[in-house]
Amino acid sequence: MKLSLGFSPCPNDTFIFDALIHHKIDTEGLEFEVFFDDVETLNQKAMRGALDITKLSFHAFAYVCDQYALLDSGSALGFGVGPLLICHNENLVKSKGSLDATLKVGIPGRYTTANFLMGIAFPHLTNKQEMIFSEIESALLEDKIDLGLIIHENRFTYADKGLHKIIDLGNYWEQETGCAIPLGGIVINRSLDQATKEKVNRLIKKSVEYAFANPKSALEFIRQHAQEMSEEVMYKHIDLYVNQYSIELGIEGRKAIDVMFKMAQEKGIISPLKQKIYLIA
Incomplete structure (x- = not known):
């Protein structure tokens, strides 16, 4: 079979x-x-x-x-495995609590768990562009998007490319629920x-x-x-x-x-x- x-x-x-x-x-x-x-x-x-x-x-x-x-x-x-919301403009890291609703976010797909978690943490961030997860870092570096929602192995590579973490949405989930x-x-x-x-x-x-x-x-x-x-x-x-x-x-x-x-x-x-x-x- x-x-x-x-x-x-x-x-x-x-x-x-x-x-x-x-x-x-x-x-x-x-x-x-x-x-x-x-x-x-x-x-x-x-x-x-x-x-x-x-x-x-x-x-x-x-x-x-x-x-x-x-x-x-x-x-x-x-635990400690969640998606990260990152940016190229380091100033956005300091203002994570008040991210502007007009910011364009590159997401790895509408139905990804990453997008679900971002919707819980930042429901006002609705200006989204879907793209292949592996293209998000490049789109940030080329200023095609303002924020990037990254998953998989990109959590190990973004910092070496000069990108900055705004929030670890996995940590956010863990603090909210106490669950994996x-x-x-x-x-x-x-x-x-x-x-x-x-x-x-x-x-x-x-x-x-x-x-x-x-x-x-x-x-x-x-x-x-x-x-x-x-x-x-x-x-x-x-x-x-x-x-x-x-x-x-x-x-x-x-x-x-x-x-x-x-x-x-x-x-x-x-x-x-x-x-x-x-x-x-």
Whole structure:
């Protein structure tokens, strides 16, 4: 049986899925057709129900939970892992509490969790321009935008390019809720039979566990898809986004996700969810 699988080319995802797609673990008769896309493209594909299994932002998941269920393995949650709001003009750092509503913000996608968090912290910043996450730093340096909302490995590179942090939205979330920040999850199409869905969840868990036990095994695959990153930066990225929640969400991981959706509903960002979101009860 072949299933379509979408995830990003970022080191955390290639680290997680290397053992699965390269048969370093027993895939129990399943094959995977892999699609590499940035997170917002994956979000949009999920909106169309285009893939059997996909990584997506938790914000986007709220809009597709009628089509997809959340797997217990493969998610990206954590502390100190949130998106950053940055700028080129250092004076804006000093005025973060009163950022002008006219400022143009480059965001990595409408349905990203990063955009959701910025909407909570700075609801007046509505002049947004969507772009590929890896283009935001350049757009700031070229003064095409005033503020940039960065995710993934860019949190390790922006300062070296002369850009400045206004606020760490992950820290903001943690102070508001006391929870880990839910960034992205792995979901599976509800139309698949239950046995297949549970098998996929089990295999992704095994793939993460294999990666932790053999951290250098995926190095060639990670490097093949990374954006001109040094090995040190690649593994910093992995250490930041792949953790115990990636093996299984557990009580604390589920609590963080539930708090995010509850807050989003209370603020009118999303409609009430009508489906049970978790595959595993």
